[in-house]
Amino acid sequence: MASAVPSPLLTVEHMTMRFGGLVAINDLSFSMNKGEITALIGPNGAGKTTVFNCITGFYKPTVGRITLRHGTGRIADTVEAATDDVDAVQPTDDGALFLLERMPDFEITQKAKVARTFQNIRLFSGMTVLENLMVAQHNTLNAASLYTFGGLLGLPSFKAAEKASVEKAKYWLAKTGLTDRADDPAGDLPYGAQRRLEIARAMCTDPIMLCLDEPAAGLNPKESSELNSLIRSIRTDHDCAVILIEHDMSVVMEISDHVVVLDYGTKIADGTPEDIRNDPHVIAAYLGVADTEVDDVEAEVGL
């Protein structure tokens, strides 16, 4: 998918995250392009979720720069100027450059338009499915309600905005097959539906980049393939780049354009799914042996 002149949407440079003496991520650099599906894979404890938490602002990386670009133009042209500036946001000709490591978590979703889901599903279980999707549109709606005052008076502009939000929610409900459950509490949904609802909720924030933390965990094969088409549609119909953490290789190899492999916090491979499949470092990491022993072990297990 990489075009002739790569113009990345997101670049991560020299990101290191230490928790006390533990180095969870060690000097990680990668980039992802607009309209691409990137998979972040690696054995358990490799630091994948920590990367997500750094990108979405839940952690502040110890070292490193995370840059996101809105609009056209290349990150590399303006990033140094943006870094010298004190602000996290640097306006460009037709968009802006965001230094995510400088922004608080809620602004990363609100302004930089990066949405995420969680490994252990975090829905508002006591609220209905529709309400979950309405909460996701909080910033738009709150501004339309003139920060509550207009909404209290029942201004027509707020009512129109609320109607538009319900329409958007209905669109995503239809897309994720949850229309019939719209008025049920989210906590009552079966597991697979909860996963889909979390994706729908993240999409209701109008992201340009979506981070999915193990979206296929606990899904059966049919649900997994439905998930694949949902993610593809998010990429093509909504012009939203997707980065996902996944252990299910049928999902990873089928839909991703680009795979980044982490092991013990270090990037060990970066490339197309084909490259990754044949990369000896990756095979060694997944088999849990040193690089030099890969051939022996492969012979032993009959690969």
Place this chain on the structure above:
Amino acid sequence: MAASRDDKPATLADILRNALFWTGIALGLFCLLIGLKTDQQANEIVLVPRVGLLAGVLLAVFLFTVAGGLWTSHHQARRAAGKANVTGDAIKRIEPFIKPFLIAFVLTFPFIAIGLSGWQGSLKWIDNFGIQILIYVMLGWGLNVVVGLAGLLDLGYVAFYAVGAYSYSLLATQYGLSFWILLPIAGILAAFWGIILGFPVLRLRGDYLAVVTLAFGEIIRLVLINWVDFSNGYAGISSIPRPTFFGIPFTNDEGGFASVFGLEPSGLYYKIFLFYLILGLALITAYVTTRLRRLPIGRAWEALREDEIACRALGINTVTTKLTAFAIGAMFGGFGGSFFAARQGFISPESFTFIESAQILAIVVLGGAGSLYGVVIAAVGIVGGFEILRELDFLKEVFGNDFDPAQYRALIFGLSMVVIMLWKPRGLVSTRDPSVVLKERKAISSELMKEGHG
């Protein structure tokens, strides 16, 4: 109690065994506390055994446990038989009639009271019951925003009540401003204090938040006690001006309310006026809080109660969201406080002790966090229950002249807590009404709702 937790209904033998166990515990606990009494005779202390009383208490414990066991096993049997919750269905059927009936009853309450207990007798009902209960209903609804919707446990709500009361009293006595100007000012000042106190504490969660809000409540009270120049300390502020009826004062002389409208002079008009005033304030609180729940901010509060991390991932600024909850809750506390000061005519820090916070919080928790009706029922039960105790003079004929039923309010308080927590752990009205509906409105069971964590 372990037996009653099982899905299988307990047998009679289980219930009796359980009851005997608790009677034994009670015997161990009370044999010295109740069973023996020390009396002074001449110069020595003698022990007087009180076997009869001890036996009575033990019998009461036994019967109470048996009754409780039978009741739960009956319920479990019914649930096992797959029968729906009958009380819930019944409530649903009469629900459309509850609201108009309640509003009509409350609107005509002073006249019903006058009709039933006469001109003089109604004073007690309007003042001690009507106004008192409505103050707590309003405070309950205000605190409901913080505790019920946003899930922030606030143990110092009375601080904002005090801020409202002192703002009105000081500004009215020092600058002679009218109640109608000071009512919104008191609310705004209380909201402002809500934000000031909110800022440092909102980093805390759960128990820590509760302890710090408790401390802030006490700090406000201690400042009012010790800063004598400002608040006149323990002596309090007296002769706080009364609110007027559009400029007409409630006095018995020429130009007062009674003479302007050509009525018999009576103190009752003022009480009726205060009743409608607090009723109006409470209805405004109810209206605003129900409206807020359907606005983005209200939905964000509830989302915050459900999962704060998910809120942040959706771009919600949790700090401002929590602060607005604190400020709006505090504002209604401030309105309530200025009404309280105007009604009493005298305030001192004694009126704003922790027990007030606890009582308001108990009303919210017993009523069901987040529920408007539940708070009303709990306020009527607790505040009305306390007032009813004063009325039970006939009990003196049973227990002797020394018996003062009003001293048993703590017992009522505790018992109602225990019963509600056993029967309905999430409060009387524990279902949640969705704020927006696509096709069909369904109540959400409290089992799915979170209590909030800070």
